[in-house]
Amino acid sequence: MIHESHAALPEGTARVFRLLACLPVTTFDIDGAAAALGVRWQTAALELTVLAEARLLVELGDQVGRGATYRYGGESWAQARNAVDEEESAPARAQTLRRWLDWLLVSVSRAKEMLVPSHRPLDCDVEYLPVAALPFGDEEGARAWMVAHQDDLLVAAATAEENGWETLTRQLTQAAPSRTWFLRAAGPAGEGNRS
Known part of the structure; x- marks a missing residue:
């Protein structure tokens, strides 16, 4: 099911899903995601929301010192790691x-x-x-x-x-x-x- 969710994403969102798996952490906030991806905060916020709606990320809500925070859930981190190694240079x-x-x-x-x-x-x-x-x-x-x-x-x-x-x-x-x-x-x- 996770693989199907990933395959159904628009390419830009699928790439965000893959690239965030390069980080040595599985939990991140919008600021960190925006920095890692080299995009504006609003763009990162939108992409993370789409990934959470696709159930590829778990939305942890607002956290002190972080704001809106997300993490890879269950098998999605392993899938993202495999995909980033296969599909990204x-x-x-x-x-x-x-x-x-x-x-x-x-x-x-x-x-x-x-x-x-x-x-x-x-x-x-x-x-x-x-x-x-x-x-x-x-x-x-x-x-x-x-x-x-x-x-x-x-x-x-x-x-x-x-x-x-x-x-x-x-x-x-x-x-x-x-x-x-x-x-x-x-x-x-x-x-x-x-x-």
Whole structure:
């Protein structure tokens, strides 16, 4: 049934379904999808809605620090991974991943500048500047974004390293907040989860 749903999609939407499987995460928000795809926020929002209606993505609703969030459901991630490997070129897959990693680096760097203005600005040698505006506009939004994307940030540097992007690996490692920062940012609930 999933294969039939994928085959029935318009080509542009089917390509979005495939390309998002290049990311090292199965859950993403509209901002991250727009960055990975190199499209405007509105375009990504529409494509993700179509994929959710086709039951190829699960809509998780609005989440703090993320906004509207989606994930691959059940077998759809495996199908998307197979399809992207079969139907997309290696440069297209690398470009999608690199756009997402560059977006993470630019976003976390800007968030840190907002939260710690005295901190030295971080280097961001990116290949792809995000098309959409940053996903936050104030300190509260920056903090919420960093907490919501902590799992993404934890896998980003390792993913960059696996792909041989040494400068990006170093910059993501320097930019990512420490586990202690995340525990403090989560407040009393996070403090209780310390292991």
